[in-house]
Amino acid sequence: MCGILGVVATSPVNQLLYDGLQVLQHRGQDAAGIATSEGGRFHMHKGSGLVRDVFRTRNMRNLQGNWGIGHVRYPTAGSAYNAAEAQPFYVNSPFGLLLAHNGNLTNSEALKREMFLSDLRHINTSSDSEVLLNVLAHELQAACKGLKLDEDAVFRAVAGVHRRCRGAYAVVVMISGYGLLAFRDPYGIRPLVIGRSDTEAGSEWLVASESVALDVLGYKLVRDIAPGEAVLIDTAGHFHSRQCADSTVHAPCMFEFVYLARPDSIIDGVSVYESRMKMGEFLADKMKRTMPHAHIDVVIPIPDSSRPSAMQMAQRLDLPFREGFVKNRYIGRTFIMPGQATRKKSVRQKLNTIHQEFKGKSVLLVDDSIVRGTTSREIVNMAREAGATKVYLASAAPPVRHANVYGIDMPTRAELIASDRSDDEIRREIGADGLIYQDLDDLKASVRALNPALKFFETSCFDGSYITGDITAEYLNGVENQRGAVQPAKSDSGDGGHDDDDGQLDLNLASGGGR
Numbered sequence: 001m002c003g004i005l006g007v008v009a010t011s012p013v014n015q016l017l018y019d020g021l022q023v024l025q026h027r028g029q030d031a032a033g034i035a036t037s038e039g040g041r042f043h044m045h046k047g048s049g050l051v052r053d054v055f056r057t058r059n060m061r062n063l064q065g066n067w068g069i070g071h072v073r074y075p076t077a078g079s080a081y082n083a084a085e086a087q088p089f090y091v092n093s094p095f096g097l098l099l100a101h102n103g104n105l106t107n108s109e110a111l112k113r114e115m116f117l118s119d120l121r122h123i124n125t126s127s128d129s130e131v132l133l134n135v136l137a138h139e140l141q142a143a144c145k146g147l148k149l150d151e152d153a154v155f156r157a158v159a160g161v162h163r164r165c166r167g168a169y170a171v172v173v174m175i176s177g178y179g180l181l182a183f184r185d186p187y188g189i190r191p192l193v194i195g196r197s198d199t200e201a202g203s204e205w206l207v208a209s210e211s212v213a214l215d216v217l218g219y220k221l222v223r224d225i226a227p228g229e230a231v232l233i234d235t236a237g238h239f240h241s242r243q244c245a246d247s248t249v250h251a252p253c254m255f256e257f258v259y260l261a262r263p264d265s266i267i268d269g270v271s272v273y274e275s276r277m278k279m280g281e282f283l284a285d286k287m288k289r290t291m292p293h294a295h296i297d298v299v300i301p302i303p304d305s306s307r308p309s310a311m312q313m314a315q316r317l318d319l320p321f322r323e324g325f326v327k328n329r330y331i332g333r334t335f336i337m338p339g340q341a342t343r344k345k346s347v348r349q350k351l352n353t354i355h356q357e358f359k360g361k362s363v364l365l366v367d368d369s370i371v372r373g374t375t376s377r378e379i380v381n382m383a384r385e386a387g388a389t390k391v392y393l394a395s396a397a398p399p400v401r402h403a404n405v406y407g408i409d410m411p412t413r414a415e416l417i418a419s420d421r422s423d424d425e426i427r428r429e430i431g432a433d434g435l436i437y438q439d440l441d442d443l444k445a446s447v448r449a450l451n452p453a454l455k456f457f458e459t460s461c462f463d464g465s466y467i468t469g470d471i472t473a474e475y476l477n478g479v480e481n482q483r484g485a486v487q488p489a490k491s492d493s494g495d496g497g498h499d500d501d502d503g504q505l506d507l508n509l510a511s512g513g514g515r
Contacts, residue, residue, distance in 0.1 A: 001260055001408055002087075002102040003027030003209045004192075005070040006172035006180045008233045010201035014063035017070040020206075020213045021051045026262060027102070027209060028074035031086035035098045037235075038065030040177050042098060046071075046086040067180060067235060069172045071100035074409065085127045088174075091134060094141045095149060096176030101129040102209055103168035103190040104407040106470060111135060111164065132169060136161050140175075149178055151232055151240050158183050158230040159244040166470050168253070168406035168458075170225075172207055179234035182207040186245035187467050188227030189253050189406050189458050191267045195219030205233045210265040224268050226250075251456040251467045255408055257447050258397045259305050259368045269451040273308055278446035279396040280312030280366070283438050287317065287394065294392060294434055297361040300324035302368075302379055303351070309396040310366035319364070324357040324383070347378040359387030369397035370426070370437075371410065373417030377430045384431075392434040399423070399437050402464040403476055410461055412480040 003024030007013050017034045032054045033046025045059040051072065071087040088098040105111065108128035115121040121134045139160030143153040154175070161183070168189035173181040184192045195206040195214035206219045214221050225231055228245025252268045253260075263273040287294070298320045301310035304327065314321035328350050357363075363383055370376050376393060383391045399418035404410040413419040417426055427435035440462050448454050460466045 001027050001074045002100075003072040004100045004102050004170060004172050004207075005209075005213060006068075006100075006174075006182055006207040007205065008067040008180050008235065008237055009204040010199055010237070011066060012064065013066055013068050014060050016217055017063075017068055018051065018055055018060065020208065020217055021070045021072050023213045023216045024072055024209055025051055027260065028072035031073040031083065032071065033073075033086050033088050033100070034063055034068060034070045035088045035090075035100075035174060036063045036065035036068035037174055037176065042090065042096060042174070042176065044088060044090065044098065046083075046088065048083045048086060067174070069098060069100050069174055069180070085125050085130075087127075087129055089127070089130045089133045091137045094137060094144065095178065097133060097137055097140070098174040099129065099133040099136065100172050101132055102170045102192075102407065103185065104128060104405060105132060105165055105169065106167035106405055106468065106475065107165065108132075108167075114164075128167075132161070132165060132171065133173075135164055136171075136173065139164075149175070151242075154178075154181060154232055155230055155242045155244050159246075162186055162228060162245045166468055170209065177235075179232060180205070180207070181230065181232050182225060183230035183244065184225045184227055186228040186248045187251045187458065188224075188248070188268070189251065189467070191252065191256055191261070192225040193267075194222045194225060194231060196222050203237045203239075205237065205239060207231065210261055210267065212262045212265045215264070221266065249456055249467070250454065251458045252454065253406060253408075253458045254443065254447070255369075255397075255404070255461065258443070260408070263305070263308060268454060270447055270454070271450060274450055275447045276305070276308035276368070276396065277312045278449055279438060279443065280309035281316055282442035282446055283309065283366075283394055283396055283436065284313040284316035286439060286442065287313070287436055291392075291434060291436060295362055295390075296364045296392060298322050298324075298357065299364045299366060300357065300383075301366050303327040305368040306366045306396060309368065313364070313366055313394065322357045324354050324363065324365075324386075325351045325379075326354060327351055347375050348382070351379065351382070353382050353386040355386045357386075358383050361388055362390040362392070363388045364392045364394060366394045366396065368395070369400060370395045370417060370430075371400050372415050373426065373430055376417075376432075380431045390433045391431075392436070393427075393430065393432040395435075395437045396443075397438050398440045398443060398462045399426070400461050402461050403479060404461045405466065405471055405476070405479060406458060406460070406468075408461070414480075 005020045031048050032051045035044040047054040088100045105128040108131045111131050140157035143156035169185045170190040170192040193211050197204040197219045211221050227250050228248040230244045232240040257275045261272045265272045299314035301307040380391050401418045458467045
């Protein structure tokens, strides 16, 4: 899961990209990077940590130019601890390219071999984003007639990427001296939207992972980039687009609506907030059918993603809605923290109970999903310690039983509490008096109700059906073995809050002649 931005403006964009990345910080907390261009020269700064920690005033001053890209990273391929894998990535041929990527390639190892043996390109990290960049660079070089670059050549290159790359990818690319390129995989798994702002100096364009970035930065949402489509905006602000995939299936990732995206975003024509409210309505109806005799005094959300679902459940069940947990907003989201020990420790640092909302009551806790179960177990225990007589747990999503290979950290089946357990076994494991999951058909209906044109979804973590059709048991075993390997511990200065510049990269790259 990552967040990406790309902008072509009429004035300096360094502050705009910084502000946009802060809005998308929820999509990645391990690393951040910004690249800009001025006078045929790239300027880039990137490093490990939060946006606020990676960029200082001196870094921002160096990021000159009226167009650029930004990235916040949570790694699902490559190393979480290697600052060199922060994005954007750069290659100097052809023309000079900088790329930022959200998603995960499922055939990156085969592509690496192809590029070494056939394309004569060297990959220097374990990141699949660097693989994607080199595939694009090779296809762009092949598509150009001599040294001439035009929009037809760019779109032919993207078509070549679609033919060669498998998996999920939403991408922004800077092409030196030409402009901003953005494209989305033929399944539209990861989100990407276009915004526009008309100024006295001309039109400005912004591409982002979520529409909330457009709102905050003052851009008007134009539309989503379609699956397989490429958008090209030259440095003068001229907009071009073309469908570059031979065939497409629009199947957005369901977990964006369940958990990943901010509630104030609109993705593929669907309000994330309204979809979560719908999830609560469907879940309440299921609870009426399957648990008619459960006596519940109050509905309490587990902050924050589940709040819309919990509100609608309470309304539909005619029960009081109460805030029973207070969240410390200076602790990272537990789902994207590495290591079970850290995750378990963080729960009580992150949440504290309001005891009077639990004492002597039978409570229904509502969460957006249950992945590993560690957090759920701790929260159920907290509710009991606060005096709850009974604790029921409702999940707005179905059981997560399978690995995700398209850019979400669900690495091994051994870590998923539902992978080999029945609902009742899960209930006992987390210590709840009752447990109810959303049905997958109802989850799809929750989103489709807001955009009936969405016929398909990427729901592999729930049903094990991988939309790209190229995922084998051998591939999944390989992913699990790789992710299960012990990661090196971070150094004390690797938390993004250090006082020196260790682990940070500051590159001023000449895209034209000598330096």
